[in-house]
Amino acid sequence: MQIALAPMEGLVDEILRDVxxxxxxxxxxxxxxxxxxxRVLPASTYQKLAPELFSGAQTAVGTPLRVQFLGSDPSCLADNAxxxxxxxxxVIDLNFGCPxxxxxxxxxxxVLLKEPELLHAIVCEVRRAVPAAIPVTAKMRLGFDHKDDAMExxxxxADGGAAQIVVxxxxxxxxxxPPAHWEWVARVQEAVKVPVFxxxxxxxxxxxxRCREVSGVEDIMLGRGLVARPDLARQIAAAKAGQAVVAMSWAELQPLLADFWLQARRKISPRYAPGRLKQWLAMLTRSYPEATELFNLLRRESDCLHIDALLGIQFAEAQRQQASA
Incomplete structure:
Protein backbone atom coordinates (compact mmCIF):
# COMPACT_ATOMS: atom_id res chain seq x y z
CA MET A 1 0.00 0.00 0.00
CA GLN A 2 1.19 3.49 -0.88
CA ILE A 3 -0.22 6.61 0.78
CA ALA A 4 0.24 9.88 -1.09
CA LEU A 5 -0.33 13.48 -0.04
CA ALA A 6 -2.54 15.25 -2.60
CA PRO A 7 -1.43 18.33 -4.54
CA MET A 8 -3.89 20.99 -3.37
CA GLU A 9 -3.24 24.32 -5.05
CA GLY A 10 -3.05 27.25 -2.67
CA LEU A 11 -2.93 24.98 0.38
CA VAL A 12 -0.29 22.24 0.33
CA ASP A 13 2.81 24.30 -0.38
CA GLU A 14 6.34 23.37 0.67
CA ILE A 15 5.65 24.52 4.25
CA LEU A 16 2.65 22.24 4.78
CA ARG A 17 4.34 19.42 2.85
CA ASP A 18 7.25 19.67 5.27
CA VAL A 19 5.06 19.68 8.38
CA ARG A 39 6.95 28.53 -22.96
CA VAL A 40 9.46 26.62 -20.91
CA LEU A 41 9.25 27.97 -17.39
CA PRO A 42 12.43 29.24 -15.71
CA ALA A 43 14.17 27.67 -12.73
CA SER A 44 12.73 30.44 -10.54
CA THR A 45 9.26 28.93 -10.96
CA TYR A 46 10.51 25.69 -9.44
CA GLN A 47 12.34 27.53 -6.68
CA LYS A 48 8.98 29.03 -5.74
CA LEU A 49 6.65 26.06 -6.19
CA ALA A 50 9.00 23.10 -5.82
CA PRO A 51 11.98 24.20 -3.71
CA GLU A 52 12.50 20.59 -2.59
CA LEU A 53 13.93 19.89 -6.07
CA PHE A 54 17.05 21.75 -5.02
CA SER A 55 17.57 19.54 -1.97
CA GLY A 56 17.24 16.08 -3.43
CA ALA A 57 13.60 16.28 -4.58
CA GLN A 58 12.35 15.37 -1.13
CA THR A 59 11.02 17.00 2.00
CA ALA A 60 13.23 17.48 5.03
CA VAL A 61 12.41 14.00 6.35
CA GLY A 62 13.10 12.34 2.99
CA THR A 63 9.60 12.01 1.53
CA PRO A 64 9.91 12.03 -2.30
CA LEU A 65 8.35 14.90 -4.22
CA ARG A 66 6.69 14.63 -7.63
CA VAL A 67 6.33 17.62 -9.95
CA GLN A 68 2.83 18.22 -11.31
CA PHE A 69 2.01 20.12 -14.49
CA LEU A 70 -1.30 21.49 -15.73
CA GLY A 71 -2.01 22.53 -19.30
CA SER A 72 -3.38 21.41 -22.66
CA ASP A 73 -0.51 21.78 -25.14
CA PRO A 74 1.22 18.39 -25.49
CA SER A 75 4.47 19.76 -26.89
CA CYS A 76 4.78 22.56 -24.36
CA LEU A 77 3.99 20.23 -21.47
CA ALA A 78 6.60 17.80 -22.80
CA ASP A 79 9.27 20.50 -23.04
CA ASN A 80 8.58 21.68 -19.49
CA ALA A 81 8.57 18.13 -18.15
CA VAL A 91 8.40 11.69 -11.31
CA ILE A 92 6.30 13.87 -13.61
CA ASP A 93 2.61 14.07 -12.74
CA LEU A 94 -0.12 15.50 -14.98
CA ASN A 95 -3.23 17.23 -13.65
CA PHE A 96 -6.54 16.30 -15.28
CA GLY A 97 -8.59 16.75 -12.14
CA CYS A 98 -8.58 20.40 -11.06
CA PRO A 99 -12.24 21.58 -10.89
CA VAL A 111 -12.23 20.08 -18.56
CA LEU A 112 -9.80 17.96 -20.58
CA LEU A 113 -11.73 14.86 -19.53
CA LYS A 114 -14.11 15.83 -22.34
CA GLU A 115 -11.28 15.03 -24.77
CA PRO A 116 -9.82 11.55 -24.19
CA GLU A 117 -7.78 11.82 -27.41
CA LEU A 118 -6.05 14.91 -26.06
CA LEU A 119 -5.34 13.18 -22.73
CA HIS A 120 -3.64 10.40 -24.67
CA ALA A 121 -1.64 12.85 -26.80
CA ILE A 122 -0.43 14.77 -23.74
CA VAL A 123 0.75 11.70 -21.87
CA CYS A 124 2.40 10.28 -25.02
CA GLU A 125 4.33 13.50 -25.68
CA VAL A 126 5.45 13.85 -22.07
CA ARG A 127 6.40 10.18 -21.90
CA ARG A 128 8.55 10.54 -25.03
CA ALA A 129 10.23 13.69 -23.74
CA VAL A 130 11.38 12.54 -20.32
CA PRO A 131 14.06 9.92 -19.57
CA ALA A 132 12.78 6.35 -19.59
CA ALA A 133 13.72 5.86 -15.93
CA ILE A 134 11.44 8.72 -14.82
CA PRO A 135 7.78 7.67 -14.45
CA VAL A 136 4.91 9.76 -15.77
CA THR A 137 1.73 9.62 -13.67
CA ALA A 138 -1.68 11.30 -13.85
CA LYS A 139 -4.56 12.48 -11.68
CA MET A 140 -8.11 12.56 -13.00
CA ARG A 141 -11.73 12.81 -11.90
CA LEU A 142 -14.54 10.56 -13.04
CA GLY A 143 -15.49 13.02 -15.75
CA PHE A 144 -16.58 16.60 -16.26
CA ASP A 145 -20.38 16.56 -15.95
CA HIS A 146 -20.98 12.79 -16.13
CA LYS A 147 -19.14 9.54 -15.49
CA ASP A 148 -19.78 7.80 -18.79
CA ASP A 149 -16.30 8.42 -20.16
CA ALA A 150 -14.32 7.62 -16.99
CA MET A 151 -12.99 4.31 -18.25
CA GLU A 152 -12.15 5.71 -21.69
CA ALA A 158 -2.65 4.31 -19.36
CA ASP A 159 -2.20 3.67 -23.08
CA GLY A 160 -0.30 6.93 -23.37
CA GLY A 161 2.24 5.75 -20.81
CA ALA A 162 0.95 6.76 -17.39
CA ALA A 163 2.53 4.44 -14.81
CA GLN A 164 -0.08 5.22 -12.14
CA ILE A 165 -3.46 6.95 -12.13
CA VAL A 166 -4.99 8.74 -9.16
CA VAL A 167 -8.78 8.90 -9.40
CA PRO A 178 -20.34 14.03 -0.78
CA PRO A 179 -20.31 11.21 -1.47
CA ALA A 180 -17.21 10.10 -3.29
CA HIS A 181 -18.09 7.30 -5.69
CA TRP A 182 -15.47 4.73 -4.71
CA GLU A 183 -17.25 2.01 -6.67
CA TRP A 184 -16.20 3.81 -9.84
CA VAL A 185 -12.56 3.55 -8.79
CA ALA A 186 -13.05 -0.22 -8.91
CA ARG A 187 -14.41 0.07 -12.44
CA VAL A 188 -11.46 2.20 -13.51
CA GLN A 189 -9.01 -0.30 -12.04
CA GLU A 190 -10.71 -3.08 -14.00
CA ALA A 191 -10.27 -1.05 -17.19
CA VAL A 192 -6.52 -0.45 -16.92
CA LYS A 193 -3.48 -2.54 -16.05
CA VAL A 194 -1.58 0.17 -14.15
CA PRO A 195 -2.05 0.84 -10.40
CA VAL A 196 -4.99 3.08 -9.53
CA PHE A 197 -5.09 5.23 -6.38
CA ARG A 210 -14.85 1.45 3.50
CA CYS A 211 -12.96 2.92 0.57
CA ARG A 212 -10.68 -0.11 0.49
CA GLU A 213 -13.65 -2.48 0.52
CA VAL A 214 -15.69 -0.62 -2.09
CA SER A 215 -12.91 0.40 -4.48
CA GLY A 216 -10.90 -2.79 -4.17
CA VAL A 217 -7.63 -0.84 -4.43
CA GLU A 218 -4.90 -0.64 -1.83
CA ASP A 219 -3.23 2.63 -2.81
CA ILE A 220 -4.74 5.92 -1.70
CA MET A 221 -4.18 9.66 -1.97
CA LEU A 222 -5.22 11.81 0.99
CA GLY A 223 -6.10 15.47 0.61
CA ARG A 224 -8.37 17.47 2.88
CA GLY A 225 -8.65 14.54 5.30
CA LEU A 226 -4.92 14.59 5.95
CA VAL A 227 -4.77 18.37 6.29
CA ALA A 228 -7.61 18.20 8.83
CA ARG A 229 -6.12 15.21 10.68
CA PRO A 230 -2.33 15.42 10.20
CA ASP A 231 -1.66 11.92 11.52
CA LEU A 232 -4.26 10.21 9.31
CA ALA A 233 -1.65 8.63 7.03
CA ARG A 234 0.25 7.39 10.07
CA GLN A 235 -2.96 5.95 11.55
CA ILE A 236 -3.81 4.15 8.31
CA ALA A 237 -0.29 2.77 7.93
CA ALA A 238 -0.40 1.45 11.51
CA ALA A 239 -3.82 -0.13 11.03
CA LYS A 240 -2.70 -1.75 7.78
CA ALA A 241 0.33 -3.21 9.59
CA GLY A 242 -1.83 -4.52 12.43
CA GLN A 243 -0.30 -2.12 14.93
CA ALA A 244 -2.00 -0.09 17.64
CA VAL A 245 -3.44 3.19 16.39
CA VAL A 246 -2.86 6.16 18.69
CA ALA A 247 -4.31 9.44 17.49
CA MET A 248 -2.24 12.61 17.70
CA SER A 249 -3.32 14.83 20.57
CA TRP A 250 -3.69 18.60 20.41
CA ALA A 251 -0.64 18.92 22.66
CA GLU A 252 1.40 16.93 20.11
CA LEU A 253 0.07 18.98 17.24
CA GLN A 254 0.82 22.37 18.78
CA PRO A 255 4.60 22.32 18.10
CA LEU A 256 3.90 21.50 14.45
CA LEU A 257 1.40 24.36 14.25
CA ALA A 258 3.96 26.71 15.77
CA ASP A 259 6.62 25.54 13.32
CA PHE A 260 4.21 26.02 10.41
CA TRP A 261 3.70 29.59 11.58
CA LEU A 262 7.43 30.21 11.95
CA GLN A 263 8.05 28.99 8.42
CA ALA A 264 5.17 31.09 7.10
CA ARG A 265 6.62 34.14 8.87
CA ARG A 266 9.98 33.58 7.17
CA LYS A 267 8.77 32.71 3.68
CA ILE A 268 5.51 34.60 3.17
CA SER A 269 4.78 38.32 3.23
CA PRO A 270 3.41 39.54 6.61
CA ARG A 271 0.31 40.56 4.70
CA TYR A 272 -0.47 36.97 3.71
CA ALA A 273 1.14 34.79 6.39
CA PRO A 274 -1.78 35.13 8.86
CA GLY A 275 -4.19 33.96 6.19
CA ARG A 276 -2.20 30.77 5.62
CA LEU A 277 -2.28 29.96 9.33
CA LYS A 278 -6.03 30.59 9.53
CA GLN A 279 -6.58 28.45 6.44
CA TRP A 280 -4.96 25.43 8.08
CA LEU A 281 -6.57 26.12 11.46
CA ALA A 282 -10.00 26.25 9.85
CA MET A 283 -9.47 22.74 8.49
CA LEU A 284 -8.11 21.47 11.81
CA THR A 285 -11.38 22.48 13.49
CA ARG A 286 -12.92 19.38 11.92
CA SER A 287 -10.74 17.15 14.12
CA TYR A 288 -9.76 19.27 17.13
CA PRO A 289 -12.13 21.35 19.31
CA GLU A 290 -9.09 23.27 20.53
CA ALA A 291 -8.47 24.43 16.96
CA THR A 292 -11.90 26.04 16.93
CA GLU A 293 -11.07 28.04 20.04
CA LEU A 294 -7.73 29.16 18.61
CA PHE A 295 -9.26 29.97 15.23
CA ASN A 296 -11.86 32.19 16.90
CA LEU A 297 -9.08 34.05 18.69
CA LEU A 298 -7.15 34.57 15.45
CA ARG A 299 -9.86 34.99 12.84
CA ARG A 300 -9.74 38.82 12.85
CA GLU A 301 -6.06 39.11 13.73
CA SER A 302 -3.65 40.32 11.04
CA ASP A 303 -0.71 41.51 13.14
CA CYS A 304 2.05 38.89 13.10
CA LEU A 305 3.40 39.96 16.48
CA HIS A 306 -0.02 39.58 18.06
CA ILE A 307 -0.31 36.11 16.53
CA ASP A 308 3.13 35.26 17.93
CA ALA A 309 1.84 36.20 21.37
CA LEU A 310 -1.38 34.21 20.99
CA LEU A 311 0.63 31.15 19.95
CA GLY A 312 3.09 31.71 22.77
CA ILE A 313 5.96 32.24 20.36
CA GLN A 314 8.85 34.62 20.76
CA PHE A 315 9.55 34.78 17.04
CA ALA A 316 13.14 36.02 17.06
CA GLU A 317 14.20 33.53 19.75
CA ALA A 318 12.44 30.68 17.96
CA GLN A 319 14.28 31.57 14.76
CA ARG A 320 17.63 31.48 16.56
CA GLN A 321 16.82 28.10 18.12
CA GLN A 322 15.71 26.67 14.78
CA ALA A 323 18.86 27.95 13.07
CA SER A 324 21.10 26.32 15.67
CA ALA A 325 19.20 22.99 15.69
Missing part, protein backbone atom coordinates in the same frame (compact mmCIF):
# COMPACT_ATOMS: atom_id res chain seq x y z
CA UNK A 20 2.72 16.89 7.29
CA UNK A 21 5.43 14.54 6.04
CA UNK A 22 7.21 14.91 9.39
CA UNK A 23 4.19 13.37 11.09
CA UNK A 24 4.78 10.19 9.11
CA UNK A 25 2.90 7.63 7.04
CA UNK A 26 3.19 9.48 3.71
CA UNK A 27 5.08 7.67 0.94
CA UNK A 28 5.24 10.55 -1.52
CA UNK A 29 3.82 14.02 -2.15
CA UNK A 30 3.14 16.25 -5.14
CA UNK A 31 3.67 19.93 -5.86
CA UNK A 32 0.83 22.33 -6.36
CA UNK A 33 0.11 22.33 -10.09
CA UNK A 34 2.57 24.23 -12.26
CA UNK A 35 0.58 25.88 -15.02
CA UNK A 36 2.10 25.56 -18.49
CA UNK A 37 0.94 27.70 -21.41
CA UNK A 38 3.36 28.60 -24.17
CA UNK A 82 11.93 17.45 -19.78
CA UNK A 83 13.38 20.59 -18.21
CA UNK A 84 11.99 19.69 -14.77
CA UNK A 85 13.78 16.36 -15.06
CA UNK A 86 17.10 18.17 -15.55
CA UNK A 87 16.40 19.92 -12.24
CA UNK A 88 15.95 16.58 -10.51
CA UNK A 89 12.24 15.77 -10.75
CA UNK A 90 12.00 12.01 -10.02
CA UNK A 100 -11.54 25.33 -10.58
CA UNK A 101 -13.58 27.37 -13.05
CA UNK A 102 -10.70 29.71 -13.89
CA UNK A 103 -8.46 26.72 -14.66
CA UNK A 104 -11.10 24.94 -16.74
CA UNK A 105 -11.88 28.11 -18.71
CA UNK A 106 -8.23 28.27 -19.77
CA UNK A 107 -8.46 24.63 -20.92
CA UNK A 108 -6.72 23.01 -18.01
CA UNK A 109 -7.56 20.40 -15.40
CA UNK A 110 -10.84 18.47 -15.40
CA UNK A 153 -10.21 8.57 -20.09
CA UNK A 154 -8.32 6.21 -17.80
CA UNK A 155 -7.48 3.94 -20.73
CA UNK A 156 -6.25 6.94 -22.71
CA UNK A 157 -3.90 7.85 -19.86
CA UNK A 168 -10.68 11.53 -7.45
CA UNK A 169 -14.00 9.72 -7.23
CA UNK A 170 -16.27 12.56 -8.33
CA UNK A 171 -16.91 14.53 -11.49
CA UNK A 172 -15.89 18.14 -11.93
CA UNK A 173 -19.51 19.29 -11.56
CA UNK A 174 -19.84 17.35 -8.29
CA UNK A 175 -16.81 19.24 -6.96
CA UNK A 176 -16.26 18.12 -3.37
CA UNK A 177 -19.91 17.35 -2.63
CA UNK A 198 -8.39 6.08 -4.69
CA UNK A 199 -8.88 9.71 -3.68
CA UNK A 200 -11.77 11.58 -2.10
CA UNK A 201 -13.63 11.70 1.23
CA UNK A 202 -11.17 9.69 3.31
CA UNK A 203 -11.40 11.58 6.59
CA UNK A 204 -10.71 8.83 9.12
CA UNK A 205 -9.89 5.14 9.57
CA UNK A 206 -13.48 4.05 9.00
CA UNK A 207 -13.57 5.93 5.69
CA UNK A 208 -10.31 4.29 4.63
CA UNK A 209 -11.63 0.83 5.43
Missing amino acids: LTRVGGIDWCVTEFIRVTE AYACTLGAP AKTVNKSRGGA CAQAL HARTKVEGYK ANGDIWNLDDWQ
